[in-house]
Amino acid sequence: MPKLTRDQVRVPADVPAAVRDTYIDNYMKATQGTGRLMLFACDQKVEHLNDDFYGEGIAADDAEPEHLFKIGDQGVIGILAGQRGLIAHYAADYPDINYLVKMNSKTHLVPTSQEDPYSPQLYDIQTVLDLRDNGVNVVGIGYTIYLGSEYEASMMTEAGQLIADAHSIGMLVVLWIYPRGKAVGNEKDAHLIAGAAGAACCLGSDFVKVNPPKGDDTGSSADKLKEAAAAAGRTGLVCAGGSTVDADTFLSQLWEQIHVGGATGNATGRNIHQRSLDEAVRLTKAISAITLGDYSVADAVAVFNGTKDFAL
Numbered sequence: 001m002p003k004l005t006r007d008q009v010r011v012p013a014d015v016p017a018a019v020r021d022t023y024i025d026n027y028m029k030a031t032q033g034t035g036r037l038m039l040f041a042c043d044q045k046v047e048h049l050n051d052d053f054y055g056e057g058i059a060a061d062d063a064e065p066e067h068l069f070k071i072g073d074q075g076v077i078g079i080l081a082g083q084r085g086l087i088a089h090y091a092a093d094y095p096d097i098n099y100l101v102k103m104n105s106k107t108h109l110v111p112t113s114q115e116d117p118y119s120p121q122l123y124d125i126q127t128v129l130d131l132r133d134n135g136v137n138v139v140g141i142g143y144t145i146y147l148g149s150e151y152e153a154s155m156m157t158e159a160g161q162l163i164a165d166a167h168s169i170g171m172l173v174v175l176w177i178y179p180r181g182k183a184v185g186n187e188k189d190a191h192l193i194a195g196a197a198g199a200a201c202c203l204g205s206d207f208v209k210v211n212p213p214k215g216d217d218t219g220s221s222a223d224k225l226k227e228a229a230a231a232a233g234r235t236g237l238v239c240a241g242g243s244t245v246d247a248d249t250f251l252s253q254l255w256e257q258i259h260v261g262g263a264t265g266n267a268t269g270r271n272i273h274q275r276s277l278d279e280a281v282r283l284t285k286a287i288s289a290i291t292l293g294d295y296s297v298a299d300a301v302a303v304f305n306g307t308k309d310f311a312l
Contacts, residue, residue, distance in 0.1 A: 001293045004028070004035040010234060012204060014167045022170030026139040027206070029098045030079050030172055031292075032312055036258075037207050037238050037265030038078040038291045039100070039174065040284065042068040043142075044269055046083060046105040052270050057244070059276040069094045070277055075284030076312060078265070078292070081142050081174070084127055091136040100174060101128050102142045103162055104155075116181040118151035119144045121158045125165040140172030140206070147196050149181035156203065163204045174238075174267075175205040188214035190224035197232035207236040209267040212257060221253070225261030241268030244275075247283055247304045248297075255290050255297045265291050285310045 006024050015023045031037055044052045045065065053062045061067045069090045072080040080087075081100040091099060106119040125141070132138045143162055145155040163173045177196040179187050186192065190213035200208035210228060215221040229237045239257050241250070250271050257263040266287060272280050286304035289295035293310055295303070302308035 002034045002036060004031065004033055008035075012167055012206075014164060014204065015170060016168060019168070019170030023167070023172070026170060026172050029137075030100075030139050031265075032078055032288075034292045035236075035264065036078075036291050037174075037236060037267070038076070038284075038288050039207075039209070039238060039265065039267040040068075040072055040075075040077040040080045040272060041209075041241070041267050041269035042072075042080055042082040042086065042273065043102040043105060045086065046107060048108055051108075052274065058274045059279075061277050061280075062274055066090060067277065067280075068273055069097065071273060071280045071284060072097045074277070075272075075281040076288040076292070076310065077284055078288075079139060081267075084123055084131065087136065087138075088131060091131070095135070095137060097137065099131075099136060099138045100140045100142050100172070101131065101138055102144075103128075104143050104158070112181060116149040116151060117146040118149060119146065119155065121162070125162065125169070128166075128171070129169065138171070140174060141166050142174045142176060144176035144178070145199075146178055146180040147192075147199060148179045148184040150183075152181075156199075159205075160203050167204070172206045173204070174207040174209060175200045175203065176209045178211060186214075187211065190214075190227055193225075194227040194231040197228040197235065197237055201231070201233040201235040205235050207238055207265070208232055209238050209240055211242070212239045212253070212261075220256070220260070222256035222260035225257060225263060229262030229264075236264035237262070238265040238267045239263055241266065241271040244271050247286065248301055251286055251290060251300045251304070252297050254287060255300070258290065282306060288312075
């Protein structure tokens with residue numbers, strides 16, 4: 001299992017000395033002392049409305065928002081990411097979860113063919129401080145940028161200020177960066193995804209969530225991810241989990257993203273929460289076995305199947 005000591009945490013220079021220890025505390029919590037991030041993405045209730053939570057192939061458990069928090073509480077994760085209001089509704093009943101507040105969101109109702117995407121900031125950093133002061137275990141914030149959108153300048157400006165604000169109080173930042181808009185020909189292009197990773201580094205983000213690039217005859221998706229991992233520099237690169245696939249396939253892809261592509265973790269939503277509580281909990285343990293424990297794919301599959309255990 002990878003281990004990180006407090007003195008090995010690289011603290012950005014924009015974190016004031018007075019909150020340096022707070023930043024390190026939050027980094028160690030988010031990465032479970034490994035330097036790798038296992039982010040449980042629970043922001044889709046705005047992003048995809050109820051499409052990801054109710055319907056054919058989706059466990060009945062997922063119809064209720066509390067399902068997300070039960071998974072986070074009983075499973076093994078680094079942070080649970082969701083909108084401020086969602087966290088505020090449930091955090092008092094699940095105080096041991098590390099939370100990341102998603103600062104902007106948009107629905108999927110307006111297609112890119114109609115208008116380039118813009119995800120506006122919904123609240124300021126003070127509302128996050130208020131949550132923390134009320135006893136919620138908030139370790140960081142998140143923000144989505146759609147590079148290539150005609151509104152990218154507004155989103156980059158909002159993100160840049162939020163990163164400065166978050167670091168000023170010792171919190172982490174994870175940027176979701178997706179090339180998207182009429183100017184973007186291929187959202188899964190490896191070179192463009194690497195550009196997004198580099199932009200996250202320049203904005204000062206601690207981690208960046210990107211879509212894995214599409215593989216082709218010249219290399220697999222994990223091979224092509226190497227460019228983005230290098231471009232991200234000291235910003236940790238994590239890949240989005242995407243739509244639900246069978247556990248064996250997902251765990252194999254995750255292992256390759258980390259050990260071939262150079263990713264420093266994962267950010268998974270639907271692949272976890274669309275399952276029943278028992279299955280979802282087992283999958284978080286299997287994902288964390290790879291991400292946080294350096295298990296092989298075979299051993300992680302055994303964790304998912306319940307024939308092998310994983311705990312921090």
